[in-house]
Amino acid sequence: MTTPRTYTIRQLTKEFGVTARTLRFYEDEGLIAPERRGQTRIYSTRDRARIILILRGRRVGFSLAEIREILELYRHDDGAAQLVHTRKKFVERIDTLERQKIDIDESLKQLHQGIAEIDARLSSQRAQAAE
Amino acid sequence: MTTPRTYTIRQLTKEFGVTARTLRFYEDEGLIAPERRGQTRIYSTRDRARIILILRGRRVGFSLAEIREILELYRHDDGAAQLVHTRKKFVERIDTLERQKIDIDESLKQLHQGIAEIDARLSSQRAQAAE
DNA sequence: ATCGCTCTTGACGTTGACGTAAAGAGCGTC
DNA sequence: GACGCTCTTTACGTCAACGTCAAGAGCGAT
Numbered sequence: 001m002t003t004p005r006t007y008t009i010r011q012l013t014k015e016f017g018v019t020a021r022t023l024r025f026y027e028d029e030g031l032i033a034p035e036r037r038g039q040t041r042i043y044s045t046r047d048r049a050r051i052i053l054i055l056r057g058r059r060v061g062f063s064l065a066e067i068r069e070i071l072e073l074y075r076h077d078d079g080a081a082q083l084v085h086t087r088k089k090f091v092e093r094i095d096t097l098e099r100q101k102i103d104i105d106e107s108l109k110q111l112h113q114g115i116a117e118i119d120a121r122l123s124s125q126r127a128q129a130a131e
Numbered sequence: 132m133t134t135p136r137t138y139t140i141r142q143l144t145k146e147f148g149v150t151a152r153t154l155r156f157y158e159d160e161g162l163i164a165p166e167r168r169g170q171t172r173i174y175s176t177r178d179r180a181r182i183i184l185i186l187r188g189r190r191v192g193f194s195l196a197e198i199r200e201i202l203e204l205y206r207h208d209d210g211a212a213q214l215v216h217t218r219k220k221f222v223e224r225i226d227t228l229e230r231q232k233i234d235i236d237e238s239l240k241q242l243h244q245g246i247a248e249i250d251a252r253l254s255s256q257r258a259q260a261a262e
Numbered sequence: 263a264t265c266g267c268t269c270t271t272g273a274c275g276t277t278g279a280c281g282t283a284a285a286g287a288g289c290g291t292c
Numbered sequence: 293g294a295c296g297c298t299c300t301t302t303a304c305g306t307c308a309a310c311g312t313c314a315a316g317a318g319c320g321a322t
Contacts (some may be wrong), residue, residue: 059234060190087249090242103190111221118218
């Protein structure tokens with residue numbers, strides 16, 4: 001194994017483009033729980049994976065509360081009733097994400113149309129300037 | 132034409148599931164500009180179309196400031212320099228949306244995997260219960 | 263040992279997107 | 293003509309997600 005099994009807070013901020021404040025805030029909110037060497041935080045690959053999940057969740061519009069809920073659902077120590085509940089939650093997330101894809105496609109369509117219009121106007125302006 | 136050409140604030144709140152406060156707030160922010168009959172707001176189909184754009188923008192993660200920027204870009208009264216600038220902004224939006232789609236697909240993949248795991252555990256639990 | 267660096271913990275500040283409460287105008291109806 | 297309803301403006305409140313100090317601990321290099 002050549003991959004480092006731990007990371008400092010500074011390494012992760014640089015890797016993901018977030019501030020240390022952000023990572024500490026996520027910890028306060030119970031989203032990650034790095035170990036400590038003295039007072040210094042030591043992030044494991046598992047912490048890092050959770051951070052990736054958190055940031056991706058954020059980019060697709062989930063609140064930290066929703067992300068926390070999802071992360072908690074990954075604890076694989078539950079009975080059948082809890083599993084069924086978790087499954088339901090997952091299906092809900094899938095539905096909202098699918099709907100979001102539709103919204104995004106609609107937005108993309110309009111933006112592409114806008115660009116086409118702009119290009120048409122620009123080329124007509126150039127045509128006039130060439131007269 | 133059978134489509135009503137105007138709407139009250141109440142009609143639109145019900146149609147889109149937002150509060151009147153929200154629509155007035157968007158007006159304060161310069162995103163929409165309904166006419167008035169006396170003091171009462173009268174929304175046109177154009178206002179309604181803008182509201183659809185605003186809400187969709189919000190769902191895909193744009194801030195109101197960004198949405199306002201996009202809406203303002205639809206004023207077709209600009210010179211070539213402004214058009215080029217607008218075009219650039221549109222391309223930027225497209226890039227972020229494309230990236231978002233990738234994030235969504237990643238999230239969907241993980242959620243589907245999670246569901247598969249849950250189903251596996253559930254069926255193994257049922258198999259044990261049947262012994 | 264002290265400089266400089268990164269790390270830490272509070273605690274208050276900020277921004278965006280509204281919520282909410284107060285006070286009033288118009289208007290159909292009983 | 294008073295009641296109830298929806299509409300309005302004004303203004304302060306709130307919540308999430310951090311930012312921004314302030315004050316200090318550890319620690320390798322000079």
